[in-house]
Amino acid sequence: MNRxxxxxxxFQKEVRDNMRDQRSIYSALGSSLIGPVLILLMIVVLxxxxxxxxxxxxxxxxxxxxxxxxxxxxxxxxxxxxxxxAPADPQEAVRNGDLDVVLMIxxxxxxxxxxxxxxxxxxxxxxxxxxxxxxxxxxxxxxxxYAAQTGAQRLLARGIxxxxxxxxxLERVDVATPQSQVTIFLxxxxxxxxxxxxxxxxxxxxxxxxxxxxxxxxxxxxxNPITRAEFVWGKLLASIPFALFxxxxxxxxxxxxxxxxxxxxxxxxxxxxxxxxxxxxxxxSLPMVVxxxxxxxxxxxxxxxxxxxxxxxxxxxxxxxIPGIGLAFLPVKPSMATMLIPTFGQQILINQLMxxxxxxxxxxxxxxxxxxxxxxxxxxxxxxxxxxxxxxFGGK
Numbered sequence: 001m002n003r004x005x006x007x008x009x010x011f012q013k014e015v016r017d018n019m020r021d022q023r024s025i026y027s028a029l030g031s032s033l034i035g036p037v038l039i040l041l042m043i044v045v046l047x048x049x050x051x052x053x054x055x056x057x058x059x060x061x062x063x064x065x066x067x068x069x070x071x072x073x074x075x076x077x078x079x080x081x082x083x084x085x086a087p088a089d090p091q092e093a094v095r096n097g098d099l100d101v102v103l104m105i106x107x108x109x110x111x112x113x114x115x116x117x118x119x120x121x122x123x124x125x126x127x128x129x130x131x132x133x134x135x136x137x138x139x140x141x142x143x144x145x146y147a148a149q150t151g152a153q154r155l156l157a158r159g160i161x162x163x164x165x166x167x168x169x170l171e172r173v174d175v176a177t178p179q180s181q182v183t184i185f186l187x188x189x190x191x192x193x194x195x196x197x198x199x200x201x202x203x204x205x206x207x208x209x210x211x212x213x214x215x216x217x218x219x220x221x222x223x224n225p226i227t228r229a230e231f232v233w234g235k236l237l238a239s240i241p242f243a244l245f246x247x248x249x250x251x252x253x254x255x256x257x258x259x260x261x262x263x264x265x266x267x268x269x270x271x272x273x274x275x276x277x278x279x280x281x282x283x284x285s286l287p288m289v290v291x292x293x294x295x296x297x298x299x300x301x302x303x304x305x306x307x308x309x310x311x312x313x314x315x316x317x318x319x320x321x322i323p324g325i326g327l328a329f330l331p332v333k334p335s336m337a338t339m340l341i342p343t344f345g346q347q348i349l350i351n352q353l354m355x356x357x358x359x360x361x362x363x364x365x366x367x368x369x370x371x372x373x374x375x376x377x378x379x380x381x382x383x384x385x386x387x388x389x390x391x392x393f394g395g396k
Contacts, residue, residue, distance in 0.1 A: 006226045010234020015241060018204045025242075031199035032249035035192025036257040059138060062086040062093075065105035069113070069121075072105070075146045090124045100132035101125050101139050116154070189254065189354055190347035191321050193247070193285060198292045198317035200246025201239035202310075205293060208235040209300040210309035228386040232297070236379065239293045247285055251278045277353045284346050284353075284364065287371035288320070291342060294378035301385045320344070334359075339366040342374040 019025070064086035066073045073083060087093040090102035104122040112119040121143060125136050152162035258273045296313050303309035320343035332338055332348055339345035345367030352359050 003227075003230055006230045007234045007237070010226070010231060011237045014204070014208050014235055014238030018207060018238070018242070029246070029249060031196045032246040033253055035189065035196065035250055036253035038192070039188060039254075040257050040261060058082060059135060060084050061101065061103055061139060062090070062099055063103045063105065064090055065107065065109070068105045068107055068109045069119075072121075072146055075149070076142060079142055079145070081142065094124045094126050097126075097129065100129070100135045103139065103143075187351060187354075190350045192250065193281070193350060194288065194321040194343065194347065195317050196246045196250045197243055197285060197288050198296070198320075201241075201243035201289075201293055202296060202313055204239040204242050205235075205296040206300050206306060206309045206313060208238060209297060210303045211306045213304075214306050229383045232379065232383045232386050236293050236297055236382070239296070240289055243289045243292065244286075247282060247289065251282055254278070273354075274356075277356075280359075281350050281353055284349055284368075287368050287375065288343050288346055291371050291375040291378070292316075294375045294382065297382045298378050298385070301382060320347075334363050336363075336366060339363050340370045342371040345370060 058080040060082045061076065062084045063073065063076075066083055077083060086102050086104070087099070090099070090104060093099045094102055102124040104124060106120060106122070109119045109121065123136070123139055123143070126132065151165070155162045155165065255273050255275065255278055295316060299312050299316065300309040303312060334345075334348050334352065338348055345363065349359050349363060349367060
């Protein structure tokens with residue numbers, strides 16, 4: 001029996017044992033559905049408040065002092081605004097979240113307007129409330145639109161062409177794709193992909209290391225005619241099918257969530273995921289699967305019990321996932337330096353694919369080699385640990 005056959009025997013044994021343990025299967029399946037379900041919930045809960053107000057023709061707006069500016073109020077109504085009475089304390093209402101924005105027109109507005117001096121209006125907002133941003137932007141645009149219209153009318157009344165005050169004409173050319181317009185949701189997907197990669201094969205790694213030591217079955221396995229390196233490789237490879245299964249399920253769930261769920265009803269546009277892009281994401285994630293299994297095996301080897309290993313290994317996804325969370329708020333452009341950071345380079349490339357952008361083959365190659373290089377170091381450490389007899393006693 002050659003080396004590959006011995007590794008294959010260990011691989012088969014561990015996969016067969018963990019297939020009988022439904023906990024491993026449920027862990028892989030359950031973790032794969034967390035991301036798609038949470039993102040769909042975010043779309044349903046936040047989608048209308050963040051995106052749909054931009055598309056709506058009518059909005060409700062509470063106005064305090066509407067009798068002080070009848071022409072302004074008429075302009076608002078003609079532009080799809082339903083005027084509502086303002087509460088007695090507008091600032092408290094906005095602070096408590098009862099209203100997104102309140103327009104306040106002071107009593108001196110009419111005198112300043114007739115005198116041709118700037119007439120002040122106030123909008124009460126809570127800038128920390130992200131869900132109100134679209135409605136606040138709409139109100140600001142309406143106020144600025146009325147100001148521009150009034151200024152143009154005053155110039156015409158004096159025989160002046162209003163175009164004189166506009167030396168530049170700004171035309172916006174939006175090159176954003178539907179995917180990039182909803183990056184608030186898409187930028188979270190690399191985080192969930194990292195999470196499912198680490199959780200998918202976690203229980204297999206723990207069971208084949210700390211679990212066997214706790215059950216007392218590790219020593220009989222080590223006395224078999226097989227090298228420690230072959231032993232480590234067999235156990236390591238046994239966790240990979242479970243992680244790949246979880247990864248494939250989560251990508252299929254994302255595809256079903258965005259392509260079959262009526263996302264357009266909540267964000268005003270239909271978001272679709274290209275199957276080719278999802279397959280490319282699957283291939284990009286393969287080095288991270290190897291890295292996750294190697295890192296988990298090293299950590300679990302140092303623990304004394306299954307419970308202790310589960311505690312430590314459960315925190316591992318946070319290490320590579322935290323930079324991925326940062327991508328949702330501070331997008332990073334791909335560069336050779338970022339591609340050399342294991343897992344982070346893949347997350348940047350996944351983010352590009354989700355946005356429908358082109359990915360450079362050199363970046364894929366560099367990020368893959370960097371992640372596999374670190375995986376090789378971790379596998380070497382695991383082999384060194386298993387060559388020591390104290391491996392039978394964990395951290396003791």
